[in-house]
Every structure is written in structure tokens, then in C-alpha cells.
Amino acid sequence: MDTAVAQERENYLNASHGLKSWLLTKDHKRIGLLYLFTITLFFFIGGAFATLIRIELLSPQGNMVSSETYNKLFTMHAVAMIFFFMIPSIPAVLGNFFLPIMIGARDLAFPKLNLLSWYLLVIGGAFSLFAMIAGGVDTGWTFYTPYSTTYSNSWVIATALGIFIAGFSSILTGLNFIVTVHRMRAPGMTWFRMPLFVWANYATSLIQVLGTPVLAVTIVLLFVERVFQLGIFDPARGGDPVLFQHLFWFYSHPAVYIMVLPGMGVISEIISTFSRKTVFGYAFIAFSSVAIAVLGFLVWGHHMFVSGQSLYASMVFSFLSYFVAIPSAIKVFNWTATLYKGSISYQTPMLYAFGFIGLFTIGGLTGLFLAALGMDIHVTDTYFVVAHFHYIMVGGTMMAYLGGMHFWWPKMTGRMYPEGWAKLSSLVIFLGFNLTFFPQFILGYLGMPRRYHLYPAEFQVLNVMSTAGASILAVGYAMPMIYFIWSLKYGKVAPMNPWGATGLEWRTASPPPVHNFEQTPIVTHEAYDYTSVPAEEIEVV
């Protein structure tokens, strides 16, 4: 096809060749792709575990794998998905690739540090992967003490070490983004002209830099407790097992926002582009990201309402949890208002964005159930919680990630993905997702506890529905994998600005040159100012 044409111009992909040119690259775009390969691998590993879990739960008697294996499956599913897929997903792939371009920079502030971040993720991933292959880990991703420190016979240390190392990858990426946003903006790119995707990643970076060290500390304590039995969390030695939960959730609740805030940034970009309108309430969306980042640090105790923590502590955490719901609601309302009197097209990224809003809204609203103290007693540690966080993580972040991948794929690769297949995939994923996880809300209210290998027979119908949904979901996820690869060779050559979008990333070639821009751009307009896009540039694909 037009391969020859696309290859003529020098770009970041063809500027140098060979494995070494990739493994030692300092180009944020190539590093973004390195992350893409890495996290895709972990997505499929985590997905394989999920598949086995869902097949096992088809029957209440658990006749496929042993309980020990089942416990390892759900633990490793979460470890792979949370630490090695979700947390790096949008920031490390799309953020890495686009954050510098969107503010008109040539690269991130510290390109070598950026490469180091990737290596740290790979090394951390290797440790955790080793643990999985060597025998697995069965503590749940929450590593609650004293089970993890005294009783579990599985590969706790290796897994935790992997997470510890990957944590530094997260910290360094956050640091890099913060410095880049402060110091590397193009002339005229004021704070309030930055795209909301940049704001969202900036807020995320704050959490990564401030929260991840606490995870590191917690893992070190877990390590010394397990190895030396110091008694930090062991009541027989005067320790407190619940202390671990405080430390763990102090990071792991904000980590939820590390996972979802960048997704919200992607959605702001997509909604604006495919309705050709300035995002309504730009400043409110931008500041709500920062508000979520800050308030997210004050609500960890809502994971511990039945842990025996004080009644009054629980009340404070419940109240603050409702507080953090407001910035998320503000975003949803503003996105909706953005559509008003827009020119709305239904290309694939927009379909994913609609899917995101729908699923994230359900995920967020069910969070209100869990924040209500009297309700939480009944539904915590049941499938209601499982459904809730999958609606946020998979329904929210994953939809945003896929929406972003479709949105920016032409820019990253210089090729268009096949629109028809892509639309179909978004539909299949949406339906499969709901069939998988909606029944779990009911299952949870009926009382099925999470992390149950065997379960009473009356829960089987809903579990079978869930597994049916999961198989549809699996097909949905396989589709982009296939057509994205296909498009690298057979896709239509992408123009500079296939969507008629306003961001700086659409003012440079697809794929971009090594230094992103031929000339440093000078920014004269607010973000999403459609009057600034020359009409001839709008080339609808």
C-alpha cells in the first residue's frame, strides 16, 4: 500500500534501527512503546489468571484447581493487573508519549531517568514473574498481616520485592512529569492552556511521588517482619496486625486515583475532540483532579470499617469519602455539558469515552454505598466490592486506556486502525463487561464473600452469568490486539490530524519526528480552541 510514502520522512520510529537503539533509547516516545510492550504482556498474564478464576467459579464445588491454587490465581491476577498493568498503563504509555508533545517540549525533563524507570518496571516485573513461576503467592494483593508475615508459605518476599522495585519506577515517572510540566512548557503554554490530560497526569504524579514511598516503607516492614519476626504486626510480640492495614491503604487508596485520574484526562481530550467543543468548566475539571489527588490521601480508613478501628475514626473516614466523591461528580457533569450544542461524531475513541462515563458513573455511585457505614458492614469483603472496583478500574480506566490508544494510535504509528472492527470491539467490551460484573453487585449483596474458591450452590446462577460475560470480554480484548498489529502494515496512512483536534500533538507529523516538532511551537490559544484549527487541516477519516 502506501508504505513507501510513510517511510520516506524521518520519524522517531525509523531514525535508528536495531535492538540496541530501542533498549538504550532516551526518546520518550520509544520508551512509551517499550512500556506498551511490557504492560501488554502483563495484561495478558493477568488476563490468563482471570480466565482461570472465572472458569473455576462456574461450579460451586471448585473441581478444577485446588483451593491453594485458586488463592494464588486471584492474588497473581491482582498483582499483575494493578502493579504491572493499571498503574503504569496510561501515564507510562500515553503520558510518556504525549505529555511532552502536548506542552510543546522536545522530551521529558530527565530522559535517562525515564529509561531507568522502564528498566525498574521490567526488573520489578521479573521478580514478581519469577515468584509466579516458582510457585506463586497466595496472600491476596493486600498482603494482610499476620497471614503474609507468619502463616503464608508462598513467595511473598519475591513478589513484594518486585512491587517495591516497580514502585520506584512509578516515583521516578511522577517526578519526571512534575518537573517537565513545571519547566518544559513551550512559549505561551501557560498553566491554564495545558490540555486536561496534562493536568490529570500532573495530579497523578503528585500522588505517585508522595504516596508510593509509603508503599515502599510498608513493604520493607513486611519484609523484616517476615524474615526476622520482629513483632511489628504480630500481637504475640506486642505488635498490631491492623497497623499494616493503615499503612497499606494509605498508599493503596490513593493508588486507585493513580489508576483512574489519567483515564479521566484521556476522556476530557476525547470528549472535546469528538464534539468539537471547548471542554465545559475547564478549570473545574483541572482543579478537581488536584482535589482528588489531595483528598484521596484522607480516606484510607474506609477500607477498614469492620477491622475494629474506632467508631469515630470510621465516621470521619466515611464523611471524607463522600467529600472525595464530589470532584468526580463534577467531572461527569462537565463532560456531559461539553456535549451540549457540540458536533458529535461516534468514532471509536468517542464510543469508548461514552462507555467510560457510563461504567465509571456506576462504579462511582456504588462507591457511595460502600462509604455508607451501615451499608458497608454488610457489603464489604463481598463481591459487591469486587464489582465496584472493577467498574472503576476496568470499566473506567481500561475503557479510557483503550479509548486513548485508539485516539492516539494514528499519531503513534502513522497508521489508522480499522474503524469498523474498532467500533465493534468497543461494543463487545462494553456488553461483556457489564455481563461479567453487574451480576457481582447482586452476588455481593446476597452475601457471597470475595476470595471464595468454594461457594454455596445458590450463588451459581450469577457466577455462571459472570463467566459468560468474561468470555465475551476476552473476545473484545483480543480484537484490538489483533487489528492494531494488522494496521501497522495494512492500516491506512494517518494524516497529521485525523480527528480535527486542537492539541499540539496534532500539529506535528504522524508519527512525530525524533524531536517532536520541526520548530518549537508557540502557543497563542487556550486548549480546545476550535477556531484555532485551520479548516483545511480538518481531514475527516
Added chain:
Amino acid sequence: MGNFQFLPEQASTLAPEVDHLLYFLVAVTVFFSVVIFSTIFYFAIRYRRRSANEMPDAHQAHNGYTLEIIWSVIPFGITLVMFTWGASVFFTASRPPKDALQIYAVGKRWMWKLEHVEGQREINELHIPVGRPVRLTMTSEDVIHSFFVPAFRTKQDVVPGRYTSTWFTPTKTGKYHLFCAEFCGTKHSGMVGWIYVMEPNDYQTWLSGGATEGSLAENGKKLFEQLACSNCHKDDTTGRCPPLPNLFGSQVKLAGGGTVKADEAYIRESILQPQAKVVAGYEPVMPTFQGLISEEQVLQLVEYVKSIGPKPGTGPADSGQNPAKKPSTAGSMPANR
């Protein structure tokens, strides 16, 4: 597979309260979901792109402070209702009535051991009378477990090294699931049992049936003598350690200042870590029993101390506000416990 249902059975006084909160939450969230989704749907159709080069009017408002305030304040107001309602249900669920029937539970991988004050011991089964509040005082011998009865809408983590408690008033006779809800290792999903709610008469019959080895307090008394506790803890103030009669529920003055209420947790701690809180006027001479006696034996001792506490000695820990009668406890003497 049973009948398909959306709600678990309502079998406690708490269950309808939680379900009412559920109806409210479902109503509010469904309402907002419908409003948001239908607005998006309407806009998506109404303002669909009609030609490739169509551009919306670039000069329309993209800011609305009034709107922002409205859609921040209204949801916040509604969430305050959720908060208050949720907290009030939680309060009820956290405060056992004073006349509750006391049951002890010990979680252990992977079983529930339940003990009645009268001495009946059960494993993975609990028999209780209908219509009477039941209070569980729970601890774990190993990892964290969680006592979860969906039909009662109640759940409480069971934590090693401390006592936690939960309570419920069953309203319907029958057989209900008991689950462990906190992941506790290999056979976590096998750590399940049944709650049998019986007519009071049947419960009495059940209680008197089956041989027991004496009530918890009687066993505690035996243990108290066996372990030679009575050598130092004498009934009057002549012992090297504080006397225990009438101790339970009272305020104890500590060496180094401060007081502590002599509840179950305090008694337990004083047995296992006697140096943690030494009673004013006594030397810290008591050895630790950590690792020497099981959680169940600790419970027997606790129950013994309760049984010689101020009358009526059957109430729960917080029934211990008894300013009238506390002759010899904390104040007048000594003691290290």
C-alpha cells in the same frame, strides 16, 4: 441452585434497617444515572455531526459558575444524607444492648469455635434463641478472620491479639449462613458454618441437652486455681496481686497515673502481658501467660473474673458502670494485676 433472589433473607432487627438504606441508595443512584445517561444520549443524538466540516458555534459559553455550584452543592447535600443515615445504622450496629446474651467466638484456620457461657461448645455452628439480642466477643488464634452473617447484615473482623465484638437480634427462626469474610489462607472458603435460630423453649432444651464440662466461669475458676493465680490474687487485699472480686467493669488506677476500665480486653491483656498496665500500689510481679494458655482458656478466665464481678455479672462489658458498689476494687488497693 435454589430460587433466584435479589436480597438475602432478613433475619435480624438490623437487616431491614440496612435494606431500607439500600433502597434509598438505589433510588438516588438510579435516578442520577438515568438523568446523566439520558442527557448524554439525548445530546449525542440531538447534536450529532451532520457534515464532516461542521463546526459548532465557537462562541457559546464554556463556563458556568452557577451550574458548577449547583451540581457540586446538590450532590454534596445528598451525600450528607447518605452519610448520616449510614452512620446512624452503624451506631446501632456497634452498640450492643446491655441485656444481650453473651457468646464467645474464637476463629482459627479454618473453623469457628463458639462457646456459650453455660459451657456448651460448638464448632462451625451456633444455636441461639430468636428475639433476644446476642453479643459476640471474638478473637482469633492465628490470622485475621471476619464473622459474617448475610441474613443478619452483620460483619466484624476477628483479630488476633484483641477482642472485637458484634451483636444482633435474630427475628426469624431458621438456619443461616456463617461465612469468614477476611481472607485467611488455603481453606478460607471452607471456614463457613450455620447459625441456628431457635424458639426460646427449643433453645433451652438444646442448652440443657448434651453433656458439658461445666460453665465457662466454672472452668475459669478451676483454671484459676490450677495455674496458681489464687496464690497471689486473694479475695481480700492481703495478696501480692490485686483482688479480683468486683473488679469487672470498674475503673482501675494504674501505677504511673491514669485509669483504665476493667473490661474484657483489659483482663485479657493483664493475663497475657501483665506488665503492660500495672495497678497502682502493686509490684509488677506477675509472669506472662502468653503462649502458655489458649485463647479459649483466656476466655474462661475472663468469664470467671466477670462472674465474680459486681452483680448482675451476666451483662456485657459496658454494663459495668456501677458507681454504687465498688468496694475493694481499684481505688482502695493495690495492685498489680
